[in-house]
Amino acid sequence: MKRSYLVFGLMVVFCIGVLVSPFFLRISLNVPLVFGEEPYYHARIAEEISGGNIAASDTLVYNSRPYYFGPFQVLLGYASLLIGLDRALVILPVIFGLLSFILFYLILGNFGITGLRRAIMSVLLASSPSFISTFTMSGPHSLAILLFLGGFYALMSRKMKFAGFAVLVSTIMFGLFNSMLLIVLLLGHYLAENRRKMFFLLLFFFSFIGSAAYYLLTADSAFNAGILSSVLSDFGGNGFGIFTILLLFAGVAFTWKQKYSYSIPYFLLLFLMTSLLFAGPFVLAYMGFVVAVFAGEGLYRIIRMRWEVSAIKSFTVLIIACGLMFSTASYVSRIANQGPSQETVSSLEWLKGEEPGTVFSHYSNGFWIEYFSKKPVLMDGFIVSDFRNRYNDSMQIFYSRNLDKTKGLLDRYDVKYIYIDSSMRNGRIWRNNDDGLLFLLGSNESFTRIYDSPDVQVWRYLGR
Amino acid sequence: MKLRRETVMLGLIFLAALLARLFIAFGSDNFSYDAYFNIGQVEGIKANLIPSFNYGLYYSPHPFVPLFHYILAFFGMFIPLQLVLKVLPNLFASLAVFLAYLISLELTKSRTAALFSALSAGFIPVFVLKTANSVSEYSLAVPLTLFLVYLMLRLDKANSIFLLILSVFALALTHSTSLVFVSGISLYVVMLYVLGSSPSRAEREVILFSVITTLWIIFLFFKEIFLLNGFSAIWHSSSSVFSTLNLASFNILDAIYRIGVLTFVAGIFVIYRQVFEERKKGVHILISSSLIVLVMISTGLIGLDAGLIYLGVFFAVLSGEVYEASFAYVRKMHISRNLPVVYALVMVIFLLTSVIPSVLYKGSDYFDEPSSSEVAAFSWLASEPPSSSVVFADLKEGSMVPAVSRHKNFVDTAPSLSADVGHRVSDLNAIYSTKSQVAAVSILEKYGISYLVITKKALESRNITGLDYYSSACFDLVYENSEASIYRSLCRVG
Known part of the structure; x- marks a missing residue:
């Protein structure tokens, strides 16, 4: 067998291993396989698509809002008809991840990056937290990235140029960001290949029109956390380990002299870094591929460069490898421990049987409440029309000890249930048992505890 | 030569x-x-070979790097620990x-x-x-x-x-x-x-x-x-x-x-x-x-x-x-x-x-150490059950609670994982300064505090002679010497 095929096979096995490891950990922890919050939104939409009964608007949010869905949810819906929704939510992103990984590997080959350099870049990609989170938690960006890479790969070949072009243009369905990314990618490709201007202008035109139209019809996820914390996985984010970032800087420094040969990665890196500030942490999913190229280049050059002290070289490379492994292992274990817990699922399935009414909780529980209890929430992780008011009112309800004020706000939003879990009690909202709403719940007849477990409490609000 | x-x-x-x-x-x-x-960590390593990174007797996990503690614990196996703790750090320095x-x-x-x-x-x-x-x-x-x-x-x-x-x-x-x-x-x-x-x-x-x-x-x-x-x-x-x-x-x-x-x-x-x-x-x-x-x-x-x-x-x-x-x-x-x-x-x-x-410089604020009477008070607590009781002591005395009294402490000055250390410090000051018994008891209740070690030094540093809200109905004086008193909290709010 040719050595290159063996390396490729090993890379694929490594990628599969990394992508399935959080699920094995969750099986051992005996918690639901699907983790994270947003996958449950897509699951709910896919469920409605596969059931063929899509309502005019999303009524599981107070006052309803337009549906936010696209090709991913449609695909998920049809896949769920074949293999069941629970399986589709796990298998689909993993398959997208594996295919994206293979395409990345092939694209590197097309750019003349082979051997150890390509292997390092691929390993860095597969082990990066951004890649793992994108391709283990069901979301539209897993499909968008696959289409991007597929389109770009086809565009680079002689025979499939048009197919590649069509696939690339189709990514504008995923949002404004994707359309902008397409423009930058094509600009970079154009500059690198020096193709005909008309070809580029045509694509630019399609992308721009598509972006504007799509932006007017949809909205993106809200609640962007602090950028630095979201980038560094060691600080609790979903981006990259501290060593990958250091290697990224090293890679940029090493390649700076040949920046024109690296025009596409440089264009993309610049665009993605800027987008991260405006569009939010989901950009990290795309950034992972560019960061892998630069960080891989950095590590490759560190390994290959002539060292005066060989002992220091061995130790440095060993520590970098340990640091990268540590970041990945620690991230996998962290996401495997994410919610929802079995107790969350049980409590919400119990709530499903109660009479209809709006549920008030932290917005991060919103998608779970909608999916499992089929009851509307005040807020979830996506934008609603009067988002700022609702957010401020939520904070008032959480922290106020003024009963009249709290009741007034609960009445305004027709709240019937208050859902409190341990994460809310342990710092996400409150620190002490008598803070804000917790004080009112424990000392007032307007609230009745209707569900109580070590992890979850559900209260019924009896109104004025 | x-x-x-x-x-x-x-x-x-x-x-x-x-x-x-x-x-x-x-x-x-x-x-x-x-x-x-x-000292608590060195004794822990000497006894169990591993340091206590987690809660143990501390109000929150205290992460630290342990080489120094391992070295002291190692020598502590052959030489009396008190001697090792006094001599070895000075030899290094x-x-x-x-x-x-x-x-x-x-x-x-x-x-x-x-x-x-x-x-x-x-x-x-x-x-x-x-x-x-x-x-x-x-x-x-x-x-x-x-x-x-x-x-x-x-x-x-x-x-x-x-x-x-x-x-x-x-x-x-x-x-x-x-x-x-x-x-x-x-x-x-x-x-x-x-x-x-x-x-x-x-x-x-x-x-x-x-x-x-x-x-x-x-x-x-x-x-x-x-x-x-x-x-x-x-x-x-x-x-x-x-x-x-x-x-x-x-x-x-x-x-x-x-x-x-x-x-x-x-x-x-x-x-x-x-x-x-x-x-x-x-x-x-x-x-x-x-x-x-x-x-x-x-x-x-x-x-x-x-x-x-x-x-x-x-x-x-x-x-x-x-x-x-x-x-x-x-x-x-x-x-x-x-x-x-x-x-x-x-x-x-x-x-x-x-x-x-x-x-x-000895005797100035920079050279701050507990007196033998204070250490005796903390040592006395070691015999008081249960060991899971939270003990209140002044900020700088906080680490003495797990190390000497073998009880859980309320707060200390060592780096910790607690995000609410600022609240704890302000609650600690409130315990000394408040005149309201209800306010004091609600703080004690909030943190599950069973004992209060009140030292003369802690009172003097705040220019007070005692706790204004003290009453024998709510606080049982269980130990007293010239430098420190220990109270058991008896009351609850509501």
């Missing part, structure tokens, strides 16, 4: 520094308040004398100037007072930092690389202030480029290795803090809360006095001369490290005392340049026969500004 006069002098300086430290350490039967967290000598000799090529540097490093008031009786990790971290600086200056010599690899690991595993060294050498590279020079290939490799190794070890041991608090962990950790409290009382004259007047002036002078006039490459490692310490102190990334210790040691080594320049000037002026007079003059100034403050 005939010993050189300088070698004998160096040995005498080392002995003097060690004896001065031991004089302070054995001047008391107890340790300073800061020591009790480390006194090694700074040799290292300052070696670095200064490398930089100045003058044995006399190097001897004065060694003397300065041996008697930095803040270093002596803060480490002599507090079982402090700084007593090992500071000499290791100096050793690394020395090795950086001798990268071309045999064995230097091997020793450097070991020392980088050792320093990173001794204390998180290893970041002072790696930040210092990183700034050194930047400074070299700014000044139109560049580091050698070996230097670049060593710096890359040191930065990566130290960062990795710090992330490995302090991962939970970073995950819990994100990037803000760096500024919002409990140690930062306390260093901010220290910064509020910062006084530049006091800081100069704690470093030593002569050492401080000499250090500042060398920095000025090296940056603007002379450009000696090796000196820049120490200058950039000093600048990093200043930045860290001003941003609260390092405690004031810790910062002054590092600053003092770096200045002590740098001061060799000034001594050498002064002696060269005297020689140049053809008054070399007056050199002994100059030496004597420097010695007298040094004795007055560094040695005497180092040894005679």
Whole structure:
């Protein structure tokens, strides 16, 4: 067998291993396989698509809002008809991840990056937290990235140029960001290949029109956390380990002299870094591929460069490898421990049987409440029309000890249930048992505890 | 074999520094308040072979790097632990004398100037007072930092690389202030480029290795803090809360006095001369490290005392340049026969500004330790069940609760994972200052506090004579001596 095929096979096995490891950990922890919050939104939409009964608007949010869905949810819906929704939510992103990984590997080959350099870049990609989170938690960006890479790969070949072009243009369905990314990618490709201007202008035109139209019809996820914390996985984010970032800087420094040969990665890196500030942490999913190229280049050059002290070289490379492994292992274990817990699922399935009414909780529980209890929430992780008011009112309800004020706000939003879990009690909202709403719940007849477990409490609000 | 006069002098300086430290350490039967967290961990390692990173008897997990504790616990298996805790840290700290000598000799090529540097490093008031009786990790971290600086200056010599690899690991595993060294050498590279020079290939490799190794070890041991608090962990950790409290009382004259007047002036002078006039490459490692310490102190990334210790040691080594320049000037002026007079003059100034403050500072706030009566009160609690009871004590006495009383503490000054350390400190002050029994009892109830250790010192530091809300119906006085009282909380709110 040719050595290159063996390396490729090993890379694929490594990628599969990394992508399935959080699920094995969750099986051992005996918690639901699907983790994270947003996958449950897509699951709910896919469920409605596969059931063929899509309502005019999303009524599981107070006052309803337009549906936010696209090709991913449609695909998920049809896949769920074949293999069941629970399986589709796990298998689909993993398959997208594996295919994206293979395409990345092939694209590197097309750019003349082979051997150890390509292997390092691929390993860095597969082990990066951004890649793992994108391709283990069901979301539209897993499909968008696959289409991007597929389109770009086809565009680079002689025979499939048009197919590649069509696939690339189709990514504008995923949002404004994707359309902008397409423009930058094509600009970079154009500059690198020096193709005909008309070809580029045509694509630019399609992308721009598509972006504007799509932006007017949809909205993106809200609640962007602090950028630095979201980038560094060691600080609790979903981006990259501290060593990958250091290697990224090293890679940029090493390649700076040949920046024109690296025009596409440089264009993309610049665009993605800027987008991260405006569009939010989901950009990290795309950034992972560019960061892998630069960080891989950095590590490759560190390994290959002539060292005066060989002992220091061995130790440095060993520590970098340990640091990268540590970041990945620690991230996998962290996401495997994410919610929802079995107790969350049980409590919400119990709530499903109660009479209809709006549920008030932290917005991060919103998608779970909608999916499992089929009851509307005040807020979830996506934008609603009067988002700022609702957010401020939520904070008032959480922290106020003024009963009249709290009741007034609960009445305004027709709240019937208050859902409190341990994460809310342990710092996400409150620190002490008598803070804000917790004080009112424990000392007032307007609230009745209707569900109580070590992890979850559900209260019924009896109104004025 | 005939010993050189300088070698004998160096040995005498080392002995003097060690004896001065031991004089302070054995001047008391107890340790300073800061020591009790480390004593608890050393005893834990001696008994169970593993440190207690998690809650245990602490109000929240206290992450730390454990090499120093392992070394003490190891020697504690053969020698009485009390003796190990008193002697070994001082022995480590006194090694700074040799290292300052070696670095200064490398930089100045003058044995006399190097001897004065060694003397300065041996008697930095803040270093002596803060480490002599507090079982402090700084007593090992500071000499290791100096050793690394020395090795950086001798990268071309045999064995230097091997020793450097070991020392980088050792320093990173001794204390998180290893970041002072790696930040210092990183700034050194930047400074070299700014000044139109560049580091050698070996230097670049060593710096890359040191930065990566130290960062990795710090992330490995302090991962939970970073995950819990994100990037803000760096500024919002409990140690930062306390260093901010220290910064509020910062006084530049006091800081100069704690470093030593002569050492401080000499250090500042060398920095000025090296940056603007002379450009000696090796000196820049120490200058950039000093600048990093200043930045860290001003941003609260390092405690004031810790910062002054590092600053003092770096200045002590740098001061060799000034001594050498002064002696060269005297020689140049053809008054070399007056050199002994100059030496004597420097010695007298040094004795007055560094040695005497180092040894005679005892009794001031910097040398803070519990009295035997206070220790007796905390020891008495050890016999009180249950061991899971939370015990209230003043902030600086907090670490004595797990180490001496074997009960869970309410708050202490050691770096912790708790995000609400600020609230705890304000609740602690409220316990002393409130006049309302309901307010006090609700705080005690909030944290599940069963016992209150109220020391005379804690009351005096707040200018009060007792707790205003005290009543025998709510607080049972279970223990009392001349320095401390212990109350059991009896009441509940509502």
